[in-house]
Every structure is written in C-alpha cells, then in structure tokens.
Amino acid sequence: RGFPKYATLSISIKRYPRAASAIFQTYNDLLLAQQWSEIEIVDLPTCGRCGFRGRRPENPNTRTCVVPCSLAETISMTWLKSAFGEFEQPEEVFLAINAEDSSIVYYKLSTGITKPPV
Amino acid sequence: MTTTRIPIYVSNERAFVWDVDHVATLRSEHHVCGVLSGTLPHLSQQNVFLGLPLVLMPEELVLLVEKQLATIVHDPAAHHNPTPPQLETWDASRRRGIAHQLARQEREAGRHKGEEKGAQDAVAIQKRALREARRLKLAEAEEAKRPMNTTTGPVEDHDVLASASTPVLTSLPQPLPHSNAPSERASSSPAPVTNAVYTISVPTTSDEFTWYDPALHTYETLDAARKANVWHYPVTEEDRARCEVFRDLWEKGYYMGGGSKFGGDWLVYPGDPLRYHSHLVATVQTSPSAPLRPMEIVAHGRLGTATKKVHLLCGWDSASQEVTYISVEWAGFG
Numbered sequence A: 001r002g003f004p005k006y007a008t009l010s011i012s013i014k015r016y017p018r019a020a021s022a023i024f025q026t027y028n029d030l031l032l033a034q035q036w037s038e039i040e041i042v043d044l045p046t047c048g049r050c051g052f053r054g055r056r057p058e059n060p061n062t063r064t065c066v067v068p069c070s071l072a073e074t075i076s077m078t079w080l081k082s083a084f085g086e087f088e089q090p091e092e093v094f095l096a097i098n099a100e101d102s103s104i105v106y107y108k109l110s111t112g113i114t115k116p117p118v
Numbered sequence B: 001m002t003t004t005r006i007p008i009y010v011s012n013e014r015a016f017v018w019d020v021d022h023v024a025t026l027r028s029e030h031h032v033c034g035v036l037s038g039t040l041p042h043l044s045q046q047n048v049f050l051g052l053p054l055v056l057m058p059e060e061l062v063l064l065v066e067k068q069l070a071t072i073v074h075d076p077a078a079h080h081n082p083t084p085p086q087l088e089t090w091d092a093s094r095r096r097g098i099a100h101q102l103a104r105q106e107r108e109a110g111r112h113k114g115e116e117k118g119a120q121d122a123v124a125i126q127k128r129a130l131r132e133a134r135r136l137k138l139a140e141a142e143e144a145k146r147p148m149n150t151t152t153g154p155v156e157d158h159d160v161l162a163s164a165s166t167p168v169l170t171s172l173p174q175p176l177p178h179s180n181a182p183s184e185r186a187s188s189s190p191a192p193v194t195n196a197v198y199t200i201s202v203p204t205t206s207d208e209f210t211w212y213d214p215a216l217h218t219y220e221t222l223d224a225a226r227k228a229n230v231w232h233y234p235v236t237e238e239d240r241a242r243c244e245v246f247r248d249l250w251e252k253g254y255y256m257g258g259g260s261k262f263g264g265d266w267l268v269y270p271g272d273p274l275r276y277h278s279h280l281v282a283t284v285q286t287s288p289s290a291p292l293r294p295m296e297i298v299a300h301g302r303l304g305t306a307t308k309k310v311h312l313l314c315g316w317d318s319a320s321q322e323v324t325y326i327s328v329e330w331a332g333f334g
Helices: A006-015 A016-035 A077-086 B020-028 B058-066 B084-119 B122-142 B148-164 B220-229 B235-252 B293-306
Strands: A037-044 A049-056 A061-071 A092-098 A104-112 B006-011 B014-017 B037-039 B052-054 B070-074 B255-258 B266-269 B280-285 B310-319 B320-331
Touching: A006 A037, A006 A049, A016 A037, A016 A049, A016 A061, A016 A092, A016 A104, A037 A061, A037 A077, A049 B255, A077 A092, A077 B058, A092 B280, A092 B293, A104 B293, B006 B020, B006 B058, B006 B084, B014 B020, B014 B058, B020 B052, B020 B148, B052 B058, B058 B220, B058 B235, B070 B220, B220 B266, B235 B255, B235 B266, B235 B280, B235 B310, B235 B320, B280 B293, B293 B310
Parallel strands: A061 A092, B006 B070, B280 B310
Antiparallel strands: A037 A049, A049 A061, A092 A104, A104 B320, B006 B014, B014 B052, B037 B052, B255 B266, B266 B280, B310 B320
C-alpha cells in the first residue's frame, strides 16, 4: 500500500502465499538496500515462488538473477536445479535467504565445478 | 590381471596399505592419496611426519576394487598358526640376528679399547692390569651381576667371565641348546653378556613369515568380500551416493582428501595435494530430493569463502546415474 511497487508484487504474493514473506522481504532489500535497478519479477512455478532479475550497481551490464527462500524452509538439489531452469540457465543464481528477524543473506550458486581463481 | 593389482589389507573393516611402493603407485598412477598413519620409530614423539601404514577412506577402497586396481586381503585370516618347526626356524634366525649384533658391539668396543690403550703409557697400563686383577677376585667372590659402564661395559664383562668362567645372570631368556652364546670363547660356560643391548626389529609386512599366506584370503570384488564378511561398505543409500560422487570426481581427475577440517565430506584438489591447494570442499546430497536446509548453505558457503574455498554440493541421482554439481560462494553483498 505505502510500499512502492507493492501492486506489482501482490500478484506473486497471492499466487505463492507460503513464500510471501521471503518474496516481499527480498524485493524490498534489492530495491532499497542493495539499490538494484530495473528489477523484473520472474515467475518460478517449479520453485513455488517468483524470483527477480535486475542490475547490480557493481555490475550494471548484466542482469543478475535472485531466488528468495526462507531460513525455515527445506529445499533440495532438484529445487535448486529448477531455479536455474526457470531463469533459463544463467551462469549464476543468487539465493536470498531470509530470516524472520528480517536479516537477509545472499549466496552465489553456479552449476558445475567452478575453476580456481587464476 | 590379478598380479598387478595392489593388495589392500583389511582388518576390522579398515583399509591399510603396508608397502611403500604401493603407496607411491596409488598416488602417482591412480591419484589416490590416503593418509599415512604410522609413527616413525626414530621420531616417535611427533606426529607431523608419519609413515606406514597408509589408511584409505572407504570410498577409496571401493573405487580401487571396482576399477580392478586393487584386491582386498583379509589380513588377520592370512596369518595362520605357525607350526612348531616354523616357530623354531623363526626363533633361531632371531637369535642369530641378536648374536650378530652383540658380536659386532663387542668388536667395536674392542677397537675402542685398543685405541685407548695406544694412548696410554706403560705405567698406566700396569695400573690398569692391577685394577683388573682386583676386580677379578671380587667377581669370583661375589658371583654377582655386574653393572655395565658406558661403552666398554660388555667387553669388561667378557674379560672377567673368560677368566673366571663363572656363570653370570643373563638378560637373554633361557637359550635353546643349539643357539649361540654372544661370546663364542674358549670358556666352557654359556656365559652370555650381562645387560647387553640389542635391537629387535618388527617387520612392516608379514610376507617373510612362513605361516603368512594371503592367497586364500584375497578378494577381487566387493561382493566376494561382503559374502566373506570381510568388507561391507557401502551399506546405505548415503554410502552408495558417497561412492558414486567420489568416483565421478576421481574420473574427472581430481584428488580427494578428508574434508572434516573444512566442514565437508572431502577436500577436492585439482592436482597432487603436495603441489596444489584445494579449491573445493565437497558435500554429498544422497538424492535429488534429499532435504537441504538453507542454513547448511549459509554454513558451508560462509566457511568456504572464509577459507578461500568454494563449497561444492554434489547431488547423486540414482535414476539417471548422474552427479549434479552446484558451487556455493558467499555473494559478498547483503
């Protein structure tokens, strides 16, 4: 209501009520705290939620993918693979792990075995 | 070919390699490292440098046997009960070894004494002779065990005994009739040396024992070993998933070490651990639907990043017989 772009989120929140808290919290964090731009909402039905794609201030030339989840949830390898599938196989997907105290932490996931830094 | 397969000695479901050449082959040809776990006799108060035996992880044994690179030997069973003649032969050769050591000690001490004498003048020699005579009388009177003094101890005892031909207490157990006394002198008494110090070596491998025969206790397949109740791993689905992931990483050319120091199942090295740092810590997900908690991703990911490694989630899918890898790193923001 008072939150910007709440209307656009409301569709996903109604569709995936169990993930609503993680969706809402992550969106606001990306928009306001991480200051991403051009955030689009991506439907991830096999993951039972929506995710986001946007531009990081540090990396404005790529569109970075994020899938939110809650610390209290249980996921699986299949679930993670689905996220990559729904985003159409990006190189990386960020998992946004939300806690009930509203802290959020992001982990970078990549398919395959990453090469050591040169 | 059975003859080229490396024997892995299994005892109580633990896998050991006792031959240093096999250890080298495992590492250089099959990129299986294992862990050296034996203390070094000459440096027993430290555990930075360890020696044989090499201990293998269960997954390493499974891989080597399934790839037909190794066989399982049930070590306890391969040690049969020695027959009395075998025991006697072994005992005799041991005593011969001890006798050689003592004889050599004797010779070296004699050489010492010779050098000492050369440096002394006539008066000193005379004084020494008088002292020797006095001691002889004392020894005859007491018929007691004499304390050894530094390097010339055994030699002096010999001199006393040769002249006195008095039986003296011995540090050797009751010798067998045909065995050698350390001093093969003209003296008629057995006269072994008192407080002589000799080394007994315990061989690393049992191959030289005539009662050791692994032939009937060697297994070429995991099934055979399981039926014989010698080796059971892998038992559970988790065990099997671990073996499959290990095999997949091995087939990709990686070297694996234990991962417990980094909160994972294995450390994964792109080459020999002596030359490379590991970049990856791997954990196994038993199946595609096996529960994974986000907290685990936080813990693994953060620990990995803090130690300059990447955490590798390895998912085994028994339906497709494939391993899926997902690397996890802390994002660095948020």
